[in-house]
Amino acid sequence: MAVKFLDLHKQYLSIKTEIDNAIFSVIQKSAFVGGEEVEAFEKEFSSFIGEGVEALGVGNGTDALEIAIRALELPKDSVVLVPANTFVASAEAVINNGLKVKFVDCGEDYSLDIVDLKDKITSDVRALVVVHLYGIPANMEEILALAREYDLRVIEDCAQAHGARFNGQRVGSFGDVATFSFYPGKNLGAYGDGGMLVSKDSSLLEHCREIAHHGGLEKYQHNIVGRNSRLDAMQAAILRVKLRYLEVWNARRKEVAQMYFEGLSNRDFILPKVANNRECVWHLFVVRCVNRAAVIELLNQARIQIGLHYPIALPNTPAFCKKPYVIQSQCKNASAWQDKILSLPMGEHLENDEVKDIIEVLRC
Numbered sequence: 001m002a003v004k005f006l007d008l009h010k011q012y013l014s015i016k017t018e019i020d021n022a023i024f025s026v027i028q029k030s031a032f033v034g035g036e037e038v039e040a041f042e043k044e045f046s047s048f049i050g051e052g053v054e055a056l057g058v059g060n061g062t063d064a065l066e067i068a069i070r071a072l073e074l075p076k077d078s079v080v081l082v083p084a085n086t087f088v089a090s091a092e093a094v095i096n097n098g099l100k101v102k103f104v105d106c107g108e109d110y111s112l113d114i115v116d117l118k119d120k121i122t123s124d125v126r127a128l129v130v131v132h133l134y135g136i137p138a139n140m141e142e143i144l145a146l147a148r149e150y151d152l153r154v155i156e157d158c159a160q161a162h163g164a165r166f167n168g169q170r171v172g173s174f175g176d177v178a179t180f181s182f183y184p185g186k187n188l189g190a191y192g193d194g195g196m197l198v199s200k201d202s203s204l205l206e207h208c209r210e211i212a213h214h215g216g217l218e219k220y221q222h223n224i225v226g227r228n229s230r231l232d233a234m235q236a237a238i239l240r241v242k243l244r245y246l247e248v249w250n251a252r253r254k255e256v257a258q259m260y261f262e263g264l265s266n267r268d269f270i271l272p273k274v275a276n277n278r279e280c281v282w283h284l285f286v287v288r289c290v291n292r293a294a295v296i297e298l299l300n301q302a303r304i305q306i307g308l309h310y311p312i313a314l315p316n317t318p319a320f321c322k323k324p325y326v327i328q329s330q331c332k333n334a335s336a337w338q339d340k341i342l343s344l345p346m347g348e349h350l351e352n353d354e355v356k357d358i359i360e361v362l363r364c
């Protein structure tokens with residue numbers, strides 16, 4: 001028995017003809033950067049997210065975050081709240097814009113803990129990054145209420161949550177601006193790097209476009225000092241094919257999650273908690289273990305691949321611990337859970353028998 005954490009080759013084989021045709025057609029047209037594939041994907045992705053939303057393809061999810069934060073033009077020395085447990089890019093983007101980070105602890109939904117979030121809002125806090133981590137939508141009702149009360153800008157990092165819904169509304173349509181990653185292993189992944197910015201605010205998105213396209217909206221127009229960040233046509237063509245399968249693949253992830261819930265309840269695991277008004281897309285299925293080392297050993301012996309997301313909470317990493325650009329703050333759950341969290345195999349590639357095997361090993 002060997003169970004893969006992720007199987008991109010199997011996914012490719014299931015849609016091979018369409019993908020091969022999409023790639024071939026880009027080569028035939030030889031329009032490699034910008035052009036109709038990128039524009040069509042931007043339109044299709046924005047209508048997938050919701051009404052009134054526009055989208056801009058960029059190089060990757062990290063660029064998307066950096067550009068989004070820059071476009072907000074927050075005052076110098078602003079502090080931005082970022083979850084303590086997330087991928088490093090959510091915090092890097094703040095620092096790389098010359099701003100300060102204050103970490104907020106995670107709650108049972110692994111996103112911003114609402115009580116800690118409120119405690120950490122001070123007069124220098126101007127924005128927050130909310131990450132729909134593991135595909136679980138954050139509590140947008142309470143987060144937006146706090147943002148309104150304290151006049152904070154909201155950046156949604158949706159890198160792990162393509163298609164997730166809060167109160168029936170897709171994530172990416174709540175904040176001032178949202179960012180997506182199409183890193184290959186994501187629920188919607190490219191065959192290389194890719195990212196997207198999404199917003200209902202056309203002028204903000206236009207400013208993002210200016211930043212991403214060397215400071216102008218036309219070639220050789222440089223109104224500001226910008227940068228280069230583009231989604232290329234080959235990736236867009238691939239993503240257009242894969243977007244058509246996203247809902248089916250997300251539904252399969254949901255079935256796998258359901259099997260884990262049924263098979264692992266009443267065991268020594270704390271299973272994810274998803275409130276009824278949230279539709280999770282199960283980018284990852286993360287449990288907390290009493291004795292993680294022993295569980296990993298069992299899974300290794302059975303050749304079942306696992307992951308840790310993330311092995312060290314950001315405030316405890318050398319890049320962020322006791323740094324002048326980080327406002328010191330306690331994040332008890334994130335620090336305690338970094339040694340307990342374990343990501344089980346998750347994805348549409350899993351067969352029922354493989355999920356049953358994993359459950360059987362974990363029930364030993």
Ligand SMILES: Cc1ncc(COP(=O)(O)O)c(C=O)c1O
Binds near residue numbers: 090131160182194
């Ligand atoms: C939560 C989160 N934010 C941002 C990113 C960065 O995306 P990318 O790898 O496309 O730069 C990732 C990707 O791993 C992520 O998981």
